[in-house]
Amino acid sequence: METSQGTGPLAGLKVIEMGQLIAGPFAAKTLADFGADVVKIEPPGAGDPLRNWRLLKNGTSVWWQVQSRNKRSVALDLRKAEAQEIVRKLAAEADVLIENFRPGALEGWGLDPQKLVEANPRLVVLRISGYGQTGPYRDRPGFGVVGEAMGGLRHLTAEPGRVPVRVGVSIGDTLAALHGVIGILMALHERQRSGKGQVIDVALYEAVFNCMESLLPEYSAFGAVRGPGGSALPGIAPSNAYLCSDGGYALIAGNGDSIYKRLMAAIGREDLGNDPALANNAGRVVRVDEIDAAIGAWTKARTVTEVLEVLARVGVPAGRIYTVADIAADPHYAARGMLQQMRLEDGEMLTVPGIVPKLSRTPGGQHRNAPALGQDTDAVLREVGLSEQQIAALKERGVIQAKA
Template identity: 75%
Template sequence: MEPLFNLKVVEMGQLIAGPFAAKTLADFGADVIKIEPPKVGDALRKWRLLKDGTSIWWQVQSRNKRSLSLDLKQAEAQDIVRTLLKEADVLIENFRPGTLEGWGLDPEKLLELNPKLIVLRISGYGQTGPYRDKPGFGVVAEAMGGLRHLTAEPGRVPVRVGISIGDTLASLHGVIGILLALQERHQSGKGQIIDIALYEAVFNCMESLLPEYSAFGEVRQAAGSALPGIAPTNAYLCSDGGYVLIAGNGDSIFKRLMTVIGREDLSSDPELENNDGRVKRVAELDQAIGEWAKLLNTDKVLAALDSVAVPAGRIYTVVDIANDPHYRARENIQSIKMADGSTLDVPGVIPKLSRTPGSIKTLAPQIGENTDEILKSIGLSESQVASLKERGVAFTK
């Protein structure tokens, strides 16, 4: 039995932040009903690369979910949502603040309807504060949270991390919030509202950024592949044009690193025994490591570092990931069979639980694939369901 078996979740999210949180719960047994608009469904269905008209990403983000397609602008659809939420444990939404209220689905009213309901609200800037009504996407949140300023080579334009990291961080904070609220509900029997802002989920991961400024007026700057204030840690060019990331910043690790590159003078230098001393001479250390690395190809550099237990690794592309035996051994990559009989590699379920692991149980649904069964499960007759569909309140593809 999976750890969230019998947990009933209604997802009213779209794109990334809300749906990723719901996907995480579904992977571990939660029954997730995803509510989508008629005909077009969640916009993520058309993002990135499409196979047979639907995004491949969709198979990751919406696996293990059921799709109920409703026109939430209509009062009857809103009534259906209320009926579902009377028996639900969790509601997840990531609309702009005020959207739920505009549909008459104010979380406070929903809690009156179902006092045990836990409501996760993810938005760009949160449900309060002067920016609450501004539209916010993850890319903007990453900038406001302080991350974008640091993701650059010194003196060059700050760049994206390359994925929607702001959305994903908010999702994971949201899942933590749901699990905390569920644990507290065991004591009180009451639900509550969780308010997550995209920017603050990023900010929460910014380590010592703020206290350094508060204590010293220090404004951390972009440092490329280095890790400011921790040395030596950087990416070093090898003779074959590849880069190896080397983290020699532990005191004993540093000594082993200097020995393997033939710099015993640095290994035994008392000024370099601790990190603060090494930071003062980081340029010298980077030069020494870089001169050694560029004489060897990537494989030989990694073999030498592995032999003395210095943390190091190549920079993986998806080709490296797909062919790496460790990924396969850990079931980080799983193959699923698509409706057309083809197979598709997708990320496995994380985290790994020893006794009650999660699993991929069903493919991502088509728009409104489960509309009929869900509506009938709340007491509607076949003729009532047909009427709702005829009038555009509900939809099945």
């Protein structure tokens, strides 16, 4: 849905985004979707590299249209003192500053977050990096895939005995971004009491590790090192992907005690459903191969659709593995507003993901397309008090860039 600028639960919140690519910009996008005024600072010339990542339409990544919607773009050469002074002016009036450079980069530009907070005591600064701002690994370059590996996720995403694989998207960056947004909202809430901002330190690997469920306590208590489980959910039975007659897979989660009995009845295996030894999860885990074989034999004689229809009638959680083509054609996605239409500058329509989460009274929305590089440089600099003559001089010296 489209909304007018200045609406949403975060309307009036001023955010400076100094990150690039995924983690920092995703955090800022989430705030912008809910009404925050996000000023994105990009280097002159090519801007954020994400503008040119993956598939391009009219010279610009369609990913960019999602990641930078609702933002304003200011092009500054942060290597120059005059650009650094502009950032200080912006930070002095901002509520939030987001950055995801390697630790020490801001300090190298004379933009130490602690000093920015001293100058604006209400400022909340989110710092996202591979390994955090402290510790022996702080200076190492860290991308999402490295954080996923160190956080324990990559070891689990494989078929047993095969090479661990990516989950298919930059999940480490996104998890770090979402943890960053949580940190920002908590800091802003606390600011209402204290009147003071603070610095939030999010490490990619820690954001991933925070989602690793019982991984560490199992090791601590039992010395158990959880290994890759392929499509199954290790220690929980039955829960797996089962091959169907049309070559597709049905995901079936029959691991609740009552659900398991209904599943066994539906596939004609009441003997397994009524077996006292399989009445709870502990017993089913011991015989998971036998149970999976029974379910697999049943699904192989039916298409994915047939399997899902039967299981829906008896209340067993199940689903198909969606491709993006499935997503784009799905009526539930459409009904929930998750297939949002936006009009590009050339007049063509582009389908992009809708807004998450859904708020009943103050929902988020899109009020502005992703900006061209430097599209808002002049306007933002005027807002912090620069004159037309000063702006023109900065352009002449290559400190700033505005949209032609």
